[in-house]
Amino acid sequence: MVLPLSPSLVRNVIHPVYRGLRGDKLLTTLSELEKNQWLSPEEIEDIQWGRMKGFLKEISTHVPYYRELFNELGLKAEDIQKPTDFLELPLLDKHLIRQEAKRLITEDPMRRGYRSSTGGSTGEPLYFSVDLSAGPVRRANTARSYRMAGIDIGDKQAFVWGFPFDIPLKERMASAIKNYFNNITYLSSFNMSENAMLDYANKLKRYKPDLVIGYPSAVTLFAEFIKSKNISGIKPKSVISSGEKIYPQQRELLEEVFGCRVFDRYGSNEFANVAHECDQHKGLHLFTDLLYFEILRENGRPAAPGEVGEIVITDFLNLYMPFVRYRTGDMAIPTDRVCECGRGLPLIERIEGRTFDNILTPDGRSIGGYFWTYLSRVVPGIKQFQVEQKQRSNITFRIVRGPDWNDGNEARLISEIRENMGEAVNIKIDKVDEIPLSPAGKFRFIVSKVEERMVVKSKVHKANVTAADPSRVDCIIVDEDILELSNIIPGEHVLIVDNTNGARIETFVIKGEKGSGELISCGAVAQHIHDGDEIIIMAFTWSEETHGQFSNILIDENNKFVRYLTEKAGDKI
């Protein structure tokens, strides 16, 4: 093995000389970014909105997709002055990027881009381009974020990372040389067999990394191995967890085995580093001087502090192929706390993992893939597994048993799951010979199909239409008493069926005078539901449960409540 260079040689000589030759001003940018982070939240927001305005101005001029979008919306870049204005712009997702790839690229001939892609861990990889000028700024930002974890340029870094096998030898050689001069070494997370890990451990004992950085699932596996074999001598200054959500039990183990603190970071191929934990270890700082960060509820409104929402990013650095309000598919929890470290960069509470392939807990949290892979590693004897969920309160954990399995492991499995999902969940462990493939022939280790069925929740039986008024607008007016008893609210969608003539109509409800008994079919409804007809009003809901509340009432010829109904087949009234 080639021995690492002295960190101070890299930091003070190789790096400045190389950057000087490239002339990319990385070090100047770094000191500017370092200064930014200590400004007040208001000053950082000013920087952010200053950049935002320039960014919007440029893309609405030079990028065909955004130029047309602004036109369609009747907006000018100057109309967007504050966060609420920004909500006017539509979200961008991977599908739209694939569709509009050409029109998302700037027409400004001075801008240059380079091709990049996501890893495709979510299915299909996404190909896109990044502004050439973004590179050095992103690298400076990475240097700033490492310093949050006490790691400086030149410090020795060991990556436990997905190592791409499919790149050409020439590129592999080039990156090996670059890594050498940057004091970076790679351990492939694709091979975590005992033999490979023994190799990695021996390598790191000699390399003496200042930083171990990698997927928490892989680094945890490595740490477990080191612990079980009583290997000593791997004592980095910091561990950075990246690429997946880190669980508290993983963090604990890593801190114990490596004898240092763990720092979480969030980033992606699309945007490089987005957020990083500081030495307070209470959340991640967002690099809002370089990008605009939103956490949104499913309805597109901003999530409140403490709520889980989807991370949506606008990157000011990529003017070549700009992404505005890009849906990352990752979930996070916002906070309005200010960090005690003194940095003005805003915080997020934590990263929660991917939006899909998550298992939902009865109390509304979601548990990403990493927990389940972690589980399958810590409980011995699981050769292959699949977790399936159809209702929040139920999961089925299918396992193919390996030679190390013993039935005592089942209790361990259940207690680990309960600890994460809460006591309310029913867990079924299914021991199978093989895991079935999905209908599309794919293997998926998480099958989340929490489905909602449409079920009847309200019914008013045998109501009498007191008037039909085609001059009003389409709706049905119902005595407020009847609405309350049947659990229907004004504005709710209803299905009306006419016992007299068989007509079936869907419309919505307007509140009628309380206690009046009035029931008026209005507008076009009146063409089918006539004065004096006997009707039934039904309202439905979507439910994960197969048995819900059903308010089923019988009323008399004056539309007065008689009693609640329980229906059985063949009941007649």
Next chain:
Amino acid sequence: MKRLLLKSMILKARITQADLRYVGSITIDEDLIDRANLSEHENVHVIDRTNGKRLETYVIKGDRGSGVICMNGAAAHLINKDDEVDIMAFSWSTGEADPVFIEVDGDNHYTKVVRMDEFRG
């Protein structure tokens, strides 16, 4: 993203009764409810193959093994005894469609289940 996906379908069943005086909606043999992965009070689309009428209503349980499929109340105006019907239910899901198709004999007794990859309409 949630999609509305077919979840359950009972193919070519026969209406055994249609009664305007009955309370409710569609009564289905509980055995067929279970086999088709339906639940009581669930919304279903009833498609009348005989006269082309289509309606939405909800399920109530009929005697297990009786083969009953009865249209109750106002729906009996549209769908008649001895009509042949398809009964469908959908669900909102983030997963892939994996519906069960249930085939029945002339007495509405379960004969077999077909999965989507073998189903050809």
